[in-house]
Amino acid sequence: MxxxxxxxxxxxxxxxVQVASTLSTLFTASNLSIKVFNLKNSSSEPEIVNTLDQLKGIDIKVLNNKTSALVAGGFDCAWHDLSEYVVKDNGDTPHEDSGISEMKKLWKSSSRITQAIFTHGGQRACVGDLAANMVILDVSNPKDETAFGKVLEKVKVSGEITGLAYSYSVDLLAVTVADGGLTIYSLSSNTPEKKATIGTILADKRIALTHEMGLVDDDSDMSDFSDEDDDSMVTESTLGGGKKQRNNKNNLLKFAxxxxxxxxxxxxxxxxxxxxxxxxxxxxxxxxxxxxxxxxxxxxxxxxxxxxxxxxxxxxxxxxxxxxxxxxxxxxxxxxxxxxxxxxxxxxxxxxxxxxxxxxxxxxxxxxxxxxxxxxxxxxxxxxxxxxxxxxxxxxxxxxxxxxxxxxxxxxxxxxxxxxxxxxxxxxxxxxxxxxxxxDNQRYYGEEDSNRRNHETMSESTELTDFNKRARKEKAGDSHLYRLSIKSGWGRSLTKPFSVGSTPWGGSDRRYLAITSVGCAYTVKTQDFFKITVLFFDEENHRKYFFDDLVGYDICSINDQGSVFATSGYKKNKGFTARIEYKDHSNGRGGETQWIREVTMRPYEFITSLSVYGNFVFVCTNKGFVRKFNLYGRLLNISMMDCIVGIMNNNDYVFTIIKRSIESGYVFNIQNLDGDYIQQEVGIPLITENDLNDDAAEVPIKSMFFSADGEPCVIRNDNLLLVLTKWRDPSSGPIWKPLLDIQEGVSRAGRGRELKAWPLGLFGDSFTFVPFRGSKNYPIFPLLTPMNVDIRIPLSYEDPDKKPRQTREEEEDAELFGDENEKEGPSTNGQTEKPENPEEKFLRTLVLAEMLNDAISNNDATDSDTVEKLQLLSLEYDKTLLIQIDDACTSGDSDDAFELCKMIRDFRALNAAQRLAEVKGMAGLARRVRDLREARVAEEEQEAVDVINSDDDI
The missing domain is CATH 2.40.128.630 (Lipocalin)
Structure with missing residues (x-):
């Protein structure tokens, strides 16, 4: 032909010439110019965009009607906004003028740049040069002059970089170097991690590079090479030795x-x-x-x-x-x-x-x-x-x-x-x-065959399969793009699907399905389906895994034992069959599918929340159905509530948040694993508005989890951490306590107000979060290493926008990405953190002690470490009172000081209070404290006598 x-x-x-295209638009790039061709109209003239003088590569990213390009060549890497050049579906071009593209220089290298590509859904760029530098740049927000183009990571590789290739679905980067070596890096964390070295299997380009860069002086000139020269097509091996043949081979080799x-x-x-x-x-x-x-x-x-x-x-x-x-x-x-x-x-x-x-x-x-x-x-x-x-x-x-x-x-x-x-x-x-x-998909997963399998091998509306069976692919063209349905069982949806740590698509081709203290799961849009990756913060006990998602999972729960995924059916109308899949990653397994079940939803019903922990998986819907499965996929129980907003469980309890109607507020339930109610339909102080200026939030919480001590915790949309206390006794009234304003805590710890936090968990008096920056209120890719901050009771609100900057941007980066010279303890511009507020520390210690005491009293915490923690908290409680007593004595308020003395629990602390009053010259207060201590001693002695007498009577 x-x-x-x-x-x-x-x-x-x-x-x-480098080429890239969409269905309607062709981009060609070479020195000085990017040409944009209309593929819908072959007779039209190309649009011309001025670019770098020397160009080695172009990468195009199209997201939400925004088209960006990365170009690399010479010593520069630049970013183009080509949104005005993309041809519409009907073949029309957005404009008729050329050369109006916005170009921003991103990075200048001391060596020649060979390639630049988008990574992480277009949020970042990876640039490679001939000095073996692999540089990661922030390109998430072109309007942010301070952050756009900022170098986030710089890695030395094994040789001159000649090729980069990135997998959006599994966050892997293939790096080729001049000697033909190939190395695979993982970009799923903030620091690129070498995963595999394959060896020198590609063409060796070192000689060709020296010719192209003018570093070798011989009779050959790369510019003399001609495609039409038949001799140049002959390789050295066929011609034999000789300088002319070697030069022709080198000329040709640059195109390998x-x-x-x-x-x-x-x-x-x-x-x-x-x-x-x-x-x-x-x-x-x-x-x-x-x-x-x-x-x-x-x-x-x-x-x-x-x-x-x-x-x-x-x-x-x-x-x-x-x-x-x-x-x-x-x-x-x-x-x-x-x-x-x-x-x-x-x-x-x-x-x-x-x-x-x-x-x-x-x-x-x-x-x-x-x-x-x-x-x-x-x-x-x-x-x-x-x-x-x-x-x-x-x-x-x-x-x-x-x-x-x-x-x-x-x-x-x-x-x-x-x-x-x-x-x-x-x-x-x-x-x-x-x-x-x-x-093939229709042959294997066609509707007729699927129905036949359902009737012949499955119970009604459910399916239990082994991990080798593939998901049935939906035949509808919008299989993963849900269409809005205004109606629901109540005339309007009361909530939407909620996974702990889930994020929206946010203008990217990927989003997090779940982020927990264990790790995260995220999904990436591909041509015909999705790719899901599960990552772990503790990579020693678990290894990451990924799998093809043919059905469009949009809701997830993950813990140490396994992860469960589901198609919620949100905004579907009637006849939707939800799919639930459980994968086991305990004992270092690589995410083996243990079981898959299908549940046919009622009209306008959808799955709202999942939870997996211990030996059970819970699946809830907006119609109030709560299904309890074991880790083998067997349905153990089914119960009913009102519309369920979110669910979580641990080894002992199940916590759910429900809503009855549009006008009503939110209430919560706590049950044991057998379904018996500990607390039923008790109010929870949530806000229905979203204070973060995003779209209206149907789910009024950012996250929910059990603390390390087993207390239910909820993160409101205004970044307030609430913990539930006094809830284990069904006859008592549970109380929600605010423990931390997350944004204030991050800023107070010296991280700066530009840094934001995505909640992970509460471990004692330490709050764990994932840090991130940017204009969005949720993490982008990749997920950074978790950090900790001590909890502080929010006594008063401090507007972070009006708060002075606490640290330079370089110091924030040191906190965010690590610093070998980092000193222990947070600091602010070289100054140590200001002393703790004694009132706040008193309240904080009281809350923590109440939670531990409640767990011990109800046999939820029996180990000696918990008892020891409670004893230490009791000592801290008395210390905080002594600090406030000292303050009251300094101000001369003896009544205030005495009221505080009555709250002291330990006799040694009362003795210290008495001596403090004497030192301050407050003899009257010292006498009152002495009388208080003697009265307590007499009371304890009388109680001991009563106990002995009662034993004698028996």
Whole structure:
């Protein structure tokens, strides 16, 4: 097939062209210019955007009608706002003027920059240079001049960076260096972590780099290289030795691919091997390729120069330096399209699943449109010539060139059939499980087949499966995009699905499903479904895992033992079947699916909250149903309440928040695991407005959890931490106590008012949170390392916007990202934290003591450490009173001091109060304290006598 008529000048000088596209818009980039083409109107002229003088790469990110670009080249990295250039779905362009794009310089390196890519849903940028620097930049808010472009991390890698590839679904970064080495880094934490080193498997670009940068003086000039020079297509190995041949080889080598490519799902990495084949690695195992598309008589006979997956992951395109384009069917690993092209491809983009655009090294682009593509993949099966078959057989006999043999060469029919059967097996554990085929999905998960399975093998409305079964894929086009339903069982929804620590999409392609003190789970939008990743703060006991989500889980609960996911059915109308899946990660397991159940919701019913802890999983709905499952998926109990807003449980109790109607407030219930009520429908002081100026919040809490001592805690939307006390006795009235204004606590501890906190848990008198910055009121990616702050009873409100800045930004960064020279204890501009307020410390100690005493009295805390903690709190309680007594004596108020003395519990503390009064010269107060102490001694002696007499009577 001759494709010269498909070749289009990109209006560049003879420099390599990088390409990227959306369904309607093509972006081409080279030195000085970005060209934007309208794919809906091939006759239209491109828009021109001025950019860097030297350009090595471009990355495009489209989110919420905002289009951004990262460009890198020379010594600079820049950011472009290209929102005004993206072609609308109807083919219209937003404007007619060129050159109005906003460009911001992000970072300037002392060495040449080779690539810049978006990471973390477009919130950050990763830049690589030839000085082996991998730099992470903040690009979350272009309007924030102080934070935009700020360097967050800088990592030295093993060599000159020549390629970067990022997986949005699992937060992995593939870094290629000049010698062909490939290293995998995890970006799921604030500091990039090396996960695997694969070795030097790509083309060695060191010599080509020295030529390109002018560091080698020989008879060759890289600019003299011509695509049309047939001699330049001949490699050194075929021509023999000689300086001219070596130079031509080096000229050509600069176009060998140094970038790897992730599949649309993000769990398979395609690597162009220096042996002219393409290796595919699965993120579950970096020790060896999962499979390879190997070189052979019908395959590439030179270095691969460009490669890319189709958006649906079905096809894979690769181009080699000998101008050969191959289109592979990944389900069969066969070449289904093969043609020579008139250019050496330097970059590939797929606007859709049946068209390809290729950038060249000489300022041109090649378009493989739908008709041409269908002609390529629809041609008769490609057969080897007699000469090729003879060469292949000879190679097998001699054992030569074994790495270049194709997997489909001389394969028997039985072997092919066996391979096809394995490939068609519908299991997420397949090596090719990342390939999405709509026809296959309908065959395996079609409605008719699904109904048949439900009736033949399952109980009504539920399903219990093993972990190898795949989720049924919804056939509706908006399978994961819920449409608004105004009606509900009460005429309007009283709440919405709530997971502890869940965040909105917030203009990104990812969001957190849950954030707890154990870790977090987040989901990423891919082409056809979602990818869920579960991370842990304690990586020694648990390892992170991820899985394909074909049904759109939007609600989650996670703890030390396992995690449970569900499709809530929020804003669905009638006939929705919710799916619940439990995964076990105890004992270091990698998230094995233990069971899956399906529950058909009533009209306008949806799952509002989940909870997993200990041996049970609880699932609640807005219609008041509470289902209790064990860890084997067996339904143990079902009960009814009003509309349930949120639920949590520990090893002993279940805590729920409910709402009766739109006008009513919120109440809570506490039950034991058998369902008996400890407290029933008691008021809880929540606010229905959202004080954080976000959209109206249907759920009036930010988080909820049991403290380490077993007390229910709730975080209101105004960042106030409430703890429930005196609740274990059903006959008593429980009391909510405010323990901390979270934002004030973070600022007080010297972190600065710019730092925000996402709540995790309460451990004794220490509050744990995840720090974050930005204009949003929830964490973005990646999740930073948790921090602690001591609790303080909020005695008065301090507006953080009016509070003076407490620390320089550099000191905040030291707190946020770690500092080797960090001193113990919080500080503010070199000053230690101001002394504690004695009144606050008194109240705080009283609350903590009340909680521990209540737990001990009701046998919820029997270990000796708890009793010891209570004794220490009792001493602290008396100390805080002595401090206030000293203050009252200093002011001369003896009555105030005596009232405080009556609250002292320990005799030694009363003696100290008496001596304090004497030192202060308050003889009357000292006498009254002495009389008080003697009266208590007499009272205790009388009680002892009464006890002895009662024993004698018995």
């Amino acid at each position: 001759h494709l010269d008529d498909k070749l289009t000048p990109a209006y560049f000088q003879e420099t390599p 691919a140094s970038k790897t490519v992730w599949n649309p799902v993000g769990d398979i990495l395609a690597v162009p091997n220096k042996n002219f084949k393409i290796d595919f690695y699965n993120v579950a195992n970096w020790s060896a390729p999962t499979f390879s598309l190997s070189a052979g008589p019908l395959h590439h006979k030179d270095y691969v120069s460009a490669l890319g997956f189709s958006p649906n992951g079905k096809y894979f395109a690769s181009i080699s330096l000998d101008k050969l384009l191959l289109i592979w069917d990944l389900a069969t690993k066969k070449v289904v399209g093969r043609t020579n092209i008139p250019i050496i491809g330097s970059d590939i983009t797929w606007p859709d699943d049946s068209s390809i655009i290729i950038g060249s090294g000489k300022g041109q682009i090649l378009t493989i449109d739908k008709d041409t593509f269908n002609t390529l993949v629809g041609q008769r099966p490609i057969r080897e010539t007699n000469e090729e078959i003879k060469e292949k057989v000879n190679n097998r006999i001699t054992g030569e060139d074994s790495d270049d043999m194709g997997e489909d060469v001389l394969q028997s029919n039985d072997e092919e059939n066996e391979e096809d059967v394995n490939l068609d097996r519908p299991t997420s554990q397949d090596l090719d499980g990342f390939v999405i085929d709509d026809d």
